[in-house]
Amino acid sequence: MKRKIGGVTPLVYVGPAVLFLLVYQVYPALQTIYFSFMDRRSQAFVGLDNYRYVFTSSVMLTAFRNNLLWLIFFTAGTVGLGLLFAILADRVKHESLAKSVIFMPMAISFVGAGVVWKFMYAYKPPGSEQIGLLNQILVVLGFEPKGWLLQSPLNNFALIAVGLWIWTGYCMVILSAAYKAIPKELMEAAQVDGATDLQVFRHITIPEMRPALTMVITTMLVNVLKIFDIIYVMTNGNFGTEVIANRMFKEMFQFANTGRASAIAVVLFLMIIPIMYANIRQKLREG
């Protein structure tokens, strides 16, 4: 159908979706930008007050710090472990079983995963029998049990570990597909020439997998910036674990402050733009 289809026909196909996008994305996004310059009830113009709050209040600074921790350790962890498992699983006998187990958390909700890990982290005072596996391991090894979700900054890393448990499988699956697509002759030739595993990895594997790596890294970075469920369920941002998206939720419902919540959303959006740009450019190149 190279010829032009005139009249209303194309609109019948594309129209409903475009209408949805206008109502649920375009118009609300513009209004949120507008609200971010207004007061808590969106009645009076307050200039940059909400943004001043976002960038100077101690709760928001804690949230930014934690998101930065997530940004570094979650991204490095998921992509690094995903890559490691993708390559190692390729060399074991029960590859698909091993990959299924690691990939499984992707299927369940973050709330479910949150409960799974809250139980793993369960704490009983020293002396009484532990019911959380991690503290039991500590006790068996002769250490004191820890309040994993209570002590800052340990709790942030405990939460990040839950994120790793959920998302590593995603990285592994995508990277595994890319790894298997590398021509085997390339690696064999290098090995025949005397290259070590590390050299093959550095000079062949990584460059060949660059598109897939860009994809998973950018996807993980966006996930981190929007991270919400894990924190909401496990600590609700208490004990120094607040993150941007959870704070926005609180401003919206707990404090009913439309202006501040909107400003947080806009800042989140601005941080996501460059990452999504790289992500989509990669997708368009491959697609």
Add this chain to the structure above:
Amino acid sequence: MNGQRLKRKLPQVVINLVVLIAVLLWFLPTLGLLITSFRPASDVAYTGWWTVLTSPLKFTQYTIENYQAVLSTGGMLTAFRNSFLITIGGTVIPVFLASLAAFGLSKLHFGARGFFYGLIVLMLVVPSQMTFIPVLKLYNMLSLSGTFVGLWLVHTGYGLPFSIFMLHTFFQSLPDELFEAAHIDGASVWTTFVRLAIPLSVPALASLVIFQFLAVWNDLLVALIYLGGHQSVAPLTMRLSSLVGSFGQDWHLLTAAAFISMVVPLIVFFSLQKYFVRGLMGGAVKG
């Protein structure tokens, strides 16, 4: 020479060990949850779940009371029904509208095509946080908050950009000549859509349906925002997260509730893993 050899090749034992440890790390937390959900309250509170592993076949140490409790008084049965209703509408509507739009954008040639496609790609960048406040205001005005219809429409609005993007990539790969030939034979646009485009894209549609199904089933944030506190319409994720607050340390109940929320995704995952993986890869890998 031997040392040289060791440096070059990672021994198989090490590889097997690393993969085994990873598999255990990913499997044990879920196993602990599952076992705990079948143990009596008195056992759960005082001994670790791993203690049953010494005699796992002693069936008197298991009970289904926890499940009976959370399904009736815990409200998980209602939540289960709600999750189904929300997820079915939240999957069927966006997938249907996305196939129409993706077909229109890739196979019908009209003036504003590039503009609309650009708009959809642009919307991939907008985080849902940017839309919460204005859409909620709109919903409160139209009495759509706290309703299934409201949630279906909002999941449609949020799911469309990715769905259209993915299907568009797939439809692009279908040869234009096929559609031109059908057109010359007198087939209407609708006929080519229903008889040609849809049957040819069953694998892509299956991936998208599974992806969207799991995304909606596992969603917590959207439900929290638009359902308010109405427990009568709350899905499993929302119910479970409020149980985390009210049951606190009642791990026998929390684990049972968590497992109920995970059953459907796990079945979908293990029976349709291939399609799920494709869906996650999105438009990046051709069906």
